[in-house]
Amino acid sequence: MTNSIEMQVAAAVDEKRLWDRLMSMSEYGATPAGGVNRQALSAEDIAARRQMKKWADEYGFEITTDDIGNLFVRRDGTDADQNPVTTGSHIDSQPKGGKFDGIYGVMAGLEALVAMEDAGIQTKRPIEVIAWMGEEGSRFQPALMGSLVFTGQLAAEKAMSVADSNGISVEQALRETLDADPEIGRRPTGFAAAAYIETHIEQGPVLELEQKTIGVVTGIQGIRWYGIEVLGEEAHAGTSPMKHRKDALKAAAEMVGALEQVMEDETDTVRCTFGRFEVFPGSPNTVPGRVFFTIDFRHPVTDDFEKLAAKIEPTCRAHARGCEVNIEITLDALPTVFRDDMVETVHKHTKSLNPPFKVMPSGGGHDAQNMNRICPTGMIFVPCKNGISHNEAEYASPGDLAAGTRVLAACLVDLANR
Amino acid sequence: MTNSIEMQVAAAVDEKRLWDRLMSMSEYGATPAGGVNRQALSAEDIAARRQMKKWADEYGFEITTDDIGNLFVRRDGTDADQNPVTTGSHIDSQPKGGKFDGIYGVMAGLEALVAMEDAGIQTKRPIEVIAWMGEEGSRFQPALMGSLVFTGQLAAEKAMSVADSNGISVEQALRETLDADPEIGRRPTGFAAAAYIETHIEQGPVLELEQKTIGVVTGIQGIRWYGIEVLGEEAHAGTSPMKHRKDALKAAAEMVGALEQVMEDETDTVRCTFGRFEVFPGSPNTVPGRVFFTIDFRHPVTDDFEKLAAKIEPTCRAHARGCEVNIEITLDALPTVFRDDMVETVHKHTKSLNPPFKVMPSGGGHDAQNMNRICPTGMIFVPCKNGISHNEAEYASPGDLAAGTRVLAACLVDLANR
Numbered sequence: 001m002t003n004s005i006e007m008q009v010a011a012a013v014d015e016k017r018l019w020d021r022l023m024s025m026s027e028y029g030a031t032p033a034g035g036v037n038r039q040a041l042s043a044e045d046i047a048a049r050r051q052m053k054k055w056a057d058e059y060g061f062e063i064t065t066d067d068i069g070n071l072f073v074r075r076d077g078t079d080a081d082q083n084p085v086t087t088g089s090h091i092d093s094q095p096k097g098g099k100f101d102g103i104y105g106v107m108a109g110l111e112a113l114v115a116m117e118d119a120g121i122q123t124k125r126p127i128e129v130i131a132w133m134g135e136e137g138s139r140f141q142p143a144l145m146g147s148l149v150f151t152g153q154l155a156a157e158k159a160m161s162v163a164d165s166n167g168i169s170v171e172q173a174l175r176e177t178l179d180a181d182p183e184i185g186r187r188p189t190g191f192a193a194a195a196y197i198e199t200h201i202e203q204g205p206v207l208e209l210e211q212k213t214i215g216v217v218t219g220i221q222g223i224r225w226y227g228i229e230v231l232g233e234e235a236h237a238g239t240s241p242m243k244h245r246k247d248a249l250k251a252a253a254e255m256v257g258a259l260e261q262v263m264e265d266e267t268d269t270v271r272c273t274f275g276r277f278e279v280f281p282g283s284p285n286t287v288p289g290r291v292f293f294t295i296d297f298r299h300p301v302t303d304d305f306e307k308l309a310a311k312i313e314p315t316c317r318a319h320a321r322g323c324e325v326n327i328e329i330t331l332d333a334l335p336t337v338f339r340d341d342m343v344e345t346v347h348k349h350t351k352s353l354n355p356p357f358k359v360m361p362s363g364g365g366h367d368a369q370n371m372n373r374i375c376p377t378g379m380i381f382v383p384c385k386n387g388i389s390h391n392e393a394e395y396a397s398p399g400d401l402a403a404g405t406r407v408l409a410a411c412l413v414d415l416a417n418r
Numbered sequence: 419m420t421n422s423i424e425m426q427v428a429a430a431v432d433e434k435r436l437w438d439r440l441m442s443m444s445e446y447g448a449t450p451a452g453g454v455n456r457q458a459l460s461a462e463d464i465a466a467r468r469q470m471k472k473w474a475d476e477y478g479f480e481i482t483t484d485d486i487g488n489l490f491v492r493r494d495g496t497d498a499d500q501n502p503v504t505t506g507s508h509i510d511s512q513p514k515g516g517k518f519d520g521i522y523g524v525m526a527g528l529e530a531l532v533a534m535e536d537a538g539i540q541t542k543r544p545i546e547v548i549a550w551m552g553e554e555g556s557r558f559q560p561a562l563m564g565s566l567v568f569t570g571q572l573a574a575e576k577a578m579s580v581a582d583s584n585g586i587s588v589e590q591a592l593r594e595t596l597d598a599d600p601e602i603g604r605r606p607t608g609f610a611a612a613a614y615i616e617t618h619i620e621q622g623p624v625l626e627l628e629q630k631t632i633g634v635v636t637g638i639q640g641i642r643w644y645g646i647e648v649l650g651e652e653a654h655a656g657t658s659p660m661k662h663r664k665d666a667l668k669a670a671a672e673m674v675g676a677l678e679q680v681m682e683d684e685t686d687t688v689r690c691t692f693g694r695f696e697v698f699p700g701s702p703n704t705v706p707g708r709v710f711f712t713i714d715f716r717h718p719v720t721d722d723f724e725k726l727a728a729k730i731e732p733t734c735r736a737h738a739r740g741c742e743v744n745i746e747i748t749l750d751a752l753p754t755v756f757r758d759d760m761v762e763t764v765h766k767h768t769k770s771l772n773p774p775f776k777v778m779p780s781g782g783g784h785d786a787q788n789m790n791r792i793c794p795t796g797m798i799f800v801p802c803k804n805g806i807s808h809n810e811a812e813y814a815s816p817g818d819l820a821a822g823t824r825v826l827a828a829c830l831v832d833l834a835n836r
Contacts, residue, residue, distance in 0.1 A: 204657025223656065225702055237691035237714040238641065239622025239781030240805060242683075249692050250678060256671040265660075273655035274667050275704050277697040284643055284693040284712040294702040296655040363657030387658060 005121050005417075006410035010353055012115035013409055015402035021107050022401070024051065025091075026099040035392025036099055039164075040092040040134035040145075041069060041173035046180045048091050048103075052131065053184055055110060059117055066189040068149040068156055069133035069174050075113045077126040077416060083194040085123075085416040086375075087112065087408060088130030090146070090367065094138050098394020100201045100384065104401060106131045108199040112409035123416035125194055132367045139164045140173075147367035150190050151374050195342065195415045196371035199380045199404045201396050204363045205387025213355035213403045215381025216346045220362040220369045221271070221300035222335035224309050227292065228255070228316055231324040234281065234289035245287050249279050251321040252291040258319045259295070262311045270308065271298035271363065294330075300361030302335045335361075336369040342378035349410035350380075355403045364389075380407050423539050423835075424828035428771055430533035431827055433820035439525050440819070442469065443509075444517040453810025454517055457582075458510040458552035458563075459487060459591035464598045466509050466521075470549065471602055473528060477535055484607040486567040486574055487551035487592050493531045495544040495834060501612040503541075503834040504793075505530065505826060506548030508564070508785065512556050516812020518619045518802065522819060524549045526617040530827035541834035543612055550785045557582045558591075565785035568608050569792050613760065613833045614789035617798045617822045619814050622781045623805025631773035631821045633799025634764045638780040638787045639689065639718035640753035642727050645710065646673070646734055649742040652699065652707035667697050667706040669739040676737050677713070680729045688726065689716035689781065712748075718779030720753045753779075754787040760796035767828035768798075773821045782807075798825050 028048040029038030038044040049071055056063040062074040071091070074084065089105020109129030116123070132150075137143025140162045148154035160171040178186070202208075207215050232248035256274055263272040273296040280290040295312060299305040313327050343359070350357045362368075362379060371377045382404035385395040446466040447456030456462040467489055474481040480492040489509070492502065507523020527547030534541070550568075555561025558580045566572035578589040596604070620626075625633050650666035674692055681690040691714040698708040713730060717723040731745050761777070768775045780786075780797060789795045800822035803813040 202657065204654060204659070205662060206657075206659060209659075209662070221656070236622060236781065236805070236807065237693060238639065238689060238716055238783075239620065239624075239807075240689075241622070241624060241686050242689065243686045244623060244627070247691075249695055250674065253671040253674040253692075256668065257675050260668060268659050268661045271656060271658075271660065273665075273703065273705055274671075275655060275697075275702040275706060276700050277667055277695070277706070278700070279693075279695040282694050282696070285691065285714050286693050287691055288693060288695070296703050298656055363654065365656075387654070389654065389657075 006349060006413050007352060008119045009112070009115050009121055009409045009413050010406035012119040013111055013402055013406045014115070015398050018107060018111045018402055018405055019398040021055070021110065022099060022103065025103050025107065029093065031096065031392055033392040035394070036093045036097050037095050038091065038093040039139040040136070041170070041177045045091055046177050049184070050181055053181060059114060061113060062185070064185040064187045065178060066150070066187050068146055068159060068189050069177055070146045070150055071131040073110060073113065073129040075116065075127050077123045079124050082125040083192045084126040084128045085412055086128045086130055086193045086196045087198060087412060088132065089198050089200055090132045090135035092134055092136050094136055094390045096392050098389060098391060100394055100396045101203065101389050102135055104201055104396065105199045108405040108408050111405050112412050115409050116413065121413065123413055125416040127412050127416050135367055140170050144365065144367055144370055147370035151370045152190065153370060153373070156189060193371070193375040196368060196375055196377045197380065197408060197411050197415070198366060198368045199382070199408045200366060201384040201389060202381040203384060203387070203389035206360060207358060207381060207383035208385065208387065210358055211356060212358040213382065213400055214350050214357035214407055216343060216350055216357055216359045217338065217362050217379035217381055218343050218359060219300055219338045220336035220365060221298040222302065222305040223296070223298045223331060223333050223365070224329060225331035226295040226297070226312060227328040227330050228295065229326040230291040230320065232289050235287040237285040237287060240287060246322045247287050248291040248323050249288040251319060251323045252293055254319040254321065255316045258315050259312065262315050263308060269299060298363070300335050302337065305335050333365070336372050338372060338378050339376045342376045345411050345414060346378050346380055346407060349414065350407050353406055353410065378411070380404050424767055424831045425770060426537045427533050427539055427827045427831050428824035430537040431529055431820055431824045432533070433816050436525060436529045436820055436823055437816040439473070439528065440517060440521065443521050443525065447511065449514065449810055451810040453812070454511045454515050455513050456509065456511040457557040458554070459588070459595045463509055464595050467595070467602065468599055471599060477532060479531060480603070482603040482605045483596060484568070484605050486564050486577060486607050487595055488564045488568055489549040491528060491531070491547040493534065493545050495541045497542050500543040501610045502544040502546045503830055504546045504548055504611045504614045505616060505830060506550065507616050507618055508550045508553035510552055510554050512554055512808045514810050516807060516809060518812055518814045519621065519807050520553055522619055522814065523617045526823040526826050529823050530830050533827050534831065539831065541831055543834040545830050545834050553785055558588050562783065562785055562788055565788035569788045570608065571788060574607060611789070611793040614786065614793055614795045615798065615826060615829050615833070616784060616786045617800070617826045618784060619802040619807060620799040621802060621805070621807035624778060625776060625799060625801035626803065626805065628776055629774060630776040631800065631818055632768050632775040632825055634761060634768055634775055634777045635756065635780050635797035635799055636761050636777060637718055637756045638754040638783060639716040640720065640723040641714070641716045641749060641751050641783070642747060643749035644713040644715070644730060645746045645748050646713065647744040648709040648738065650707050653705040655703040655705060658705060663705050664740045665705050666709040666741050669737060669741045670709040670711055672737040672739065673734045676733050677730065680733050681726060687717060689714070716781070718753050720755065723753050751783070754790050756790060756796050757794045760794045763829050763832060764796050764798055764825060767832065768825050771824055771828065796829070798822050
């Protein structure tokens with residue numbers, strides 16, 4: 001480890017302080033089973049924001065919020081005219097979420113700023129830690145709402161009119177959230193960022209299985225959802241000859257097998273899941289006349305994504321066995337590919353800090369995929385136990401969380417001095 | 419057509435009279451959609467029994483009922499000491515049943531007796547037309563209740579205590595039914611029959627597809643039901659590597675494909691149906707952790723039935739792909755094989771009457787499978803439109819119904835003179 005200023009800041013990252021802040025945050029929305037339920041713009045979210053303000057005030061960092069409820073904690077640079085380098089993640093959680101998903105990226109950013117204070121290091125550019133509003137999409141849809149509006153992909157007016165299951169609109173919930181702490185300053189939504197870098201738990205088992213501490217993230221895999229309806233003919237299981245049947249279940253099962261072959265991949269990069277699979281009428285002695293199933297297909301490389309996705313519909317049709325097949329795409333996001341220089345920045349500082357690491361794509365979606373549209377973007381992963389996330393049992397170790405924060409701190413200082 | 423007494427009686431069968439009686443019966447429990455809902459021992463059943471008594475009285479046939487509610491219409495033979503030849507089927511229907519399932523076999527039997535009257539023909543043995551109680555099993559389980567008790571396979575006390583979904587027991591419903599028409603004589607349950615021969619609609623499409631009028635039935639296929647539970651592991655569709663998954667859906671789909679191969683059969687005799695197929699938790703982006711599916715397996719030949727059935731469990735286990743597999747047999751009935759001389763009797767008179775015919779097993783279960791345990795038994799099928807049964811749209815043509823009745827009448831006279 002050289003004595004560069006990046007390494008000095010990394011060394012100032014305090015594992016215990018980071019952990020204690022994470023545990024403090026997990027009290028806002030704590031569930032009896034040890035998880036967190038902290039919905040976007042809820043009372044628990046408001047309390048967590050208030051805690052953020054206390055910490056920002058403690059170090060003299062400016063704290064502001066934009067019109068869609070994204071929260072910003074800023075450490076000034078020496079050159080106030082420069083666009084800021086940004087980091088962050090989200091405060092909101094799944095209804096039965098864990099203590100790390102999202103909030104880790106926010107606390108890691110804050111800890112990096114504090115480490116810079118402790119190390120007495122100034123950067124040229126300001127650095128801003130962002131807590132994106134409504135990443136999970138569990139209260140308000142779509143998911144990633146705050147970063148979608150920030151990056152101009154979703155109109156603020158459209159977002160404002162979205163209501164939760166109780167009929168409370170984003171607009172109303174936002175007003176309550178912003179009114180609750182008027183000392184948090186206001187700013188317009190959207191600004192030019194020099195870069196964005198997000199730390200997150202992996203939410204999968206790969207790092208743990210391969211005993212790696214850091215994931216150097218290359219991008220976010222593309223995802224496409226299909227709804228497949230197979231329409232055959234109901235018939236009597238005892239009397240209807242097999243050769244005359246149009247059995248929707250047998251056709252659908254054959255489609256699953258054929259798609260498995262199409263998706264076969266030595267490198268284990270493809271993800272293909274048949275999560276919903278419903279069979280009608282569902283009586284033991286009636287030949288199924290209708291099956292509806294979903295395909296969740298993901299791949300991180302755009303070419304392969306498109307090439308494999310293009311085989312899904314013809315494969316289903318080729319195995320219809322006389323049934324009618326209706327195919328609908330219900331979700332579609334092409335792969336996000338981070339710029340090489342951003343992946344290289346994370347890679348370089350990871351190597352300097354020397355934890356075991358793996359270069360890998362992200363399996364889940366993140367606000368980073370929206371920021372990647374407006375500025376150079378990267379991500380840093382740390383392991384989570386058994387790959388479990390979106391679950392109250394979610395766990396990541398203090399050491400791994402600190403390791404990810406050290407890489408982040410080094411990257412931020414590096415990027416903020418460019 | 420020779421002028422044998424069998425052919426004389428067959429010629430006396432009156433197509434219009436048979437059809438009119440069937441249509442009269444279909445008014446008891448008529449549904450708005452043109453079907454029939456006539457549950458065992460219901461008010462509709464009681465009304466149909468009263469109509470049976472009127473017809474029996476008209477021709478001087480004795481009408482009696484036994485202690486489980488089976489109804490008997492008897493035409494005496496010349497030798498009162500001889501065991502009767504029997505025929506029949508059932509009056510009860512599915513909740514959304516048709517106008518022919520069951521009741522056709524009873525009306526065909528009655529028409530055969532009347533044809534003997536009209537032809538002025540005496541038989542040596544008496545002939546009894548039986549309406550079995552509770553064949554469908556839709557109100558009281560098990561199905562085939564009346565013939566199970568009659569043939570000593572189900573204790574009467576056990577049957578009596580069975581309750582319907584409203585808590586009304588067979589005992590109570592029987593008392594009401596028998597009290598409703600005290601002029602119908604009582605007799606003990608069970609007697610020695612010389613033979614039993616049942617006419618029924620095919621309830622499948624084979625005769626229609628092959629343009630045959632008569633099915634010479636060789637037996638009733640064996641049936642075995644399996645419940646298969648496949649236990650894998652839930653995982654995140656985006657982050658969980660394919661190689662580490664235990665995907666219950668993919669395993670179950672592979673089992674279906676493998677079982678299809680095991681059951682492959684050029685002669686199209688095997689029946690194998692996966693009617694229920696339930697996948698949990700059923701979320702598009704969660705790898706299924708549990709699948710439950712049923713197998714309905716049928717074959718008419720005992721050896722083949724046993725040989726193929728023996729492959730089901732090992733095939734499922736061979737394709738478990740790391741999942742746990744739990745297998746339960748929930749229904750089990752070996753094939754029923756009718757005696758050659760009974761099949762030959764039906765065959766012979768069918769050939770004499772000369773309709774197009776097919777020698778075939780029965781796909782569905784019938785009271786004949788119980789009678790086959792105590793006396794020589796046979797069955798005669800006629801086509802039903804599109805193979806549809808257990809459905810308000812069930813239909814059979816007057817001409818086909820009469821053709822089946824002619825074969826029955828000839829067989830009954832033949833058997834009753836042996």
